[in-house]
Amino acid sequence: MVIEHALLPIIPGHEDAFEIAFAKAMPIISSMKGFQNLTLSRCIERPGTYMLIVQWEQLSDHIEGFRNSTQYLQWRQLLHHFYNPFPIVEHFEQINQV
């Protein structure tokens, strides 16, 4: 399992529209091969920043499978115009939990 992580900075005043667009975009990503689950959370200290966490079976499911898909074009069209600056997307491997 690989964790995709991004902090999404939304253009001020567009938070509500982003949340609506994100709800529309969720079925696009959740139907992809290797998708396991997703959470979207909003920052308390900086309410214009959201945290996206997606769990994938393998790194390649995200960076090859999803990003090279036609579904990614729809995802991008729905969401990318809300971001400024464009977020850094990184991947993590869980090493401990309690």
Added chain:
Amino acid sequence: MVIEHALLPIIPGHEDAFEIAFAKAMPIISSMKGFQNLTLSRCIERPGTYMLIVQWEQLSDHIEGFRNSTQYLQWRQLLHHFYNPFPIVEHFEQINQV
């Protein structure tokens, strides 16, 4: 439920020692009032960076209960010397999931 989030930059070469110290520190935080669960993950693109996610019942369980506790002094003593720079710790509220 409130999500505590931090990206932890570990002083280069100290990653193994940090992981051992973190395993020792986990029972300190998991015994606190309001603690729900915790994950520690390691970044694939930047292996010196770890992501800490802690779920608390309420924001005050972390920023008042834990940070003002004697247990926090032990936590700090075990872990804080590994960080450079000291991480930004923020809190999130989950708004969507699939």
